[in-house]
Amino acid sequence: MSGSRLLRSASLFSSLTFVSRVSGLVRDQVYAIVFGASPAMDAFIAAFRIPNFMRRLSAEGSFSMAFVPVLAEYKEKYGADAVRALVDRVTGALLAALLVLVAAVLLFAPWVGRLLVPGFVEDPETYALFVEMLRITFPYALFISLASLAGGILNTWQRFAVPAVSPVLLNLALIAAAVVGGHWLGGSVKVLAWGVLGAGVLQLAFHLPALAKLGLLPRPRLDLAHAGVRRIMTLMVPTLFGSSVVQFNLLINTQLASLLVGGSMTWLYYSDRLLEFPLGMFGVAIGTVILPHLSSRHASADPDGFSRGLDWGFRLSVLIGVPATLGLVLCAQPLVATLFQYGQFDEVDARMSALSLVTQSLAVPAFLLVKVLAPAFYSRQDTRSPVRAAVFAVLVNVASTLLFFGVLLYATDTGRQALAAAGGNPVAALGQIRGAHALLALAVAVAGWTNALQLAWMLRRAGVYRRQPGWGRLLLQVGAGSLALVVVAGGLAWLWPDWSAWAWWERAWRLALMVGAGAASYGAVLFALGLRPRDLRG
Numbered sequence: 001m002s003g004s005r006l007l008r009s010a011s012l013f014s015s016l017t018f019v020s021r022v023s024g025l026v027r028d029q030v031y032a033i034v035f036g037a038s039p040a041m042d043a044f045i046a047a048f049r050i051p052n053f054m055r056r057l058s059a060e061g062s063f064s065m066a067f068v069p070v071l072a073e074y075k076e077k078y079g080a081d082a083v084r085a086l087v088d089r090v091t092g093a094l095l096a097a098l099l100v101l102v103a104a105v106l107l108f109a110p111w112v113g114r115l116l117v118p119g120f121v122e123d124p125e126t127y128a129l130f131v132e133m134l135r136i137t138f139p140y141a142l143f144i145s146l147a148s149l150a151g152g153i154l155n156t157w158q159r160f161a162v163p164a165v166s167p168v169l170l171n172l173a174l175i176a177a178a179v180v181g182g183h184w185l186g187g188s189v190k191v192l193a194w195g196v197l198g199a200g201v202l203q204l205a206f207h208l209p210a211l212a213k214l215g216l217l218p219r220p221r222l223d224l225a226h227a228g229v230r231r232i233m234t235l236m237v238p239t240l241f242g243s244s245v246v247q248f249n250l251l252i253n254t255q256l257a258s259l260l261v262g263g264s265m266t267w268l269y270y271s272d273r274l275l276e277f278p279l280g281m282f283g284v285a286i287g288t289v290i291l292p293h294l295s296s297r298h299a300s301a302d303p304d305g306f307s308r309g310l311d312w313g314f315r316l317s318v319l320i321g322v323p324a325t326l327g328l329v330l331c332a333q334p335l336v337a338t339l340f341q342y343g344q345f346d347e348v349d350a351r352m353s354a355l356s357l358v359t360q361s362l363a364v365p366a367f368l369l370v371k372v373l374a375p376a377f378y379s380r381q382d383t384r385s386p387v388r389a390a391v392f393a394v395l396v397n398v399a400s401t402l403l404f405f406g407v408l409l410y411a412t413d414t415g416r417q418a419l420a421a422a423g424g425n426p427v428a429a430l431g432q433i434r435g436a437h438a439l440l441a442l443a444v445a446v447a448g449w450t451n452a453l454q455l456a457w458m459l460r461r462a463g464v465y466r467r468q469p470g471w472g473r474l475l476l477q478v479g480a481g482s483l484a485l486v487v488v489a490g491g492l493a494w495l496w497p498d499w500s501a502w503a504w505w506e507r508a509w510r511l512a513l514m515v516g517a518g519a520a521s522y523g524a525v526l527f528a529l530g531l532r533p534r535d536l537r538g
Helices: 003-035 039-059 062-077 080-107 109-116 118-122 124-137 140-156 161-165 167-183 190-214 227-242 245-257 264-299 303-330 332-340 347-361 364-378 384-410 413-421 426-430 437-462 471-495 504-528
Strands: none
Touching (some): 003 039, 003 167, 003 264, 039 109, 039 124, 062 140, 109 118, 109 245, 124 190, 140 161, 161 190, 167 190, 264 303, 264 347, 264 364, 264 437, 303 332, 303 347, 303 504, 332 347, 364 437, 384 426, 471 504
């Protein structure tokens, strides 16, 4: 795929993903208005995070990284019959594994809860609600993983629209569930769990017509001896960890957040959702488009095309990631207040969510880079290097969290007072300190940078990437544009320090002005310094 086609494909995917993100934003606004931040909402977020983790592994991580390169090789070398045989047998193997996994989680849900959300055990009502909702939501993992397989096939054939639009169905189903639950079912958060399950069925069904049009509608066959299936399984085992370090960190943080003040998991959820805007619109788009491109270049023995594709991804990551970080940091409080501070979600909830948004936003460029760096290894069917980087990053996440919590408890007046009130019990003390959740987000940011820097160093050492001309000029352009963004958006943030007293429409026009003026100043400086769309074609 040429540089211009890569850019067009990424732009299409980003545009369609933007529709998904907007519908997700509406979904989260409905959550905030109807349910607010509460232990019951914490229970739903934890119950949904577990099957959603499977979605991240399949759609954006392990399965996709293992399946797409092998499928691209079969498409390039072996013909239509071999491709159909591979698709049928991969579908059969995946379906069998998912059925076993879903059955195990449904059976052992109470023990899964004790492992993943130990803090909920101290509140029997919240814990029972979590277990019930986990049993409802977890079958979603089966449907969305099969939908992700279908999306990987479509992406390999450059059909990006259906996989990009599919998440809208999840958001619409959850919006409908929240409205029904809030107005007709007494505000029970359990209705959201049923919405998740229904959405999984819809998302899988949505992919099937497009597959049928390509003649690749799967007919599941269980044949673990098939060479392609065995290769995918070999590649997938280490990538289960290596390509999804951020998700493993989030699961670890789910465990730790369950020990904190009630509402902490919900605050982290809302800040993470805002972070998903740049990552979802651009990071996932770049990673989704570049993986089949790099796989094809590697299969065709085209190292120059491989290197140019990587360079294109790196440039976009820097061009987007730096201003995204600055914008999220400067606009954190205005964003949360404007989008979510209504109904049951009050000023304290908005301030707490903004705090974790600021800390985790520091790693947006790193998260974007990983979306390019990880496919560079997996397209070459190198799974060992990313897994080594991921293991170390997870260890850094845990160590950073313990360090930050230790500093909070033993080096601040707030922490020492909480320790004294808790009789010296550090876990109980953390459960009394509002704002401790922001340190979890900061640890994720540290781990994200650790992962990205390791992958970049390994890639450079492997000699498969050669930097293209023009990087010095690009960094100068991005630096000058970022300075303009800080001056403009930061000046407006200083002018409007308190957003709680305004009506929604007053917040909305001020936020639109902040974001629009900051983005316009960044773009204007880039244009004035000579950056043009043709420079992004690779």
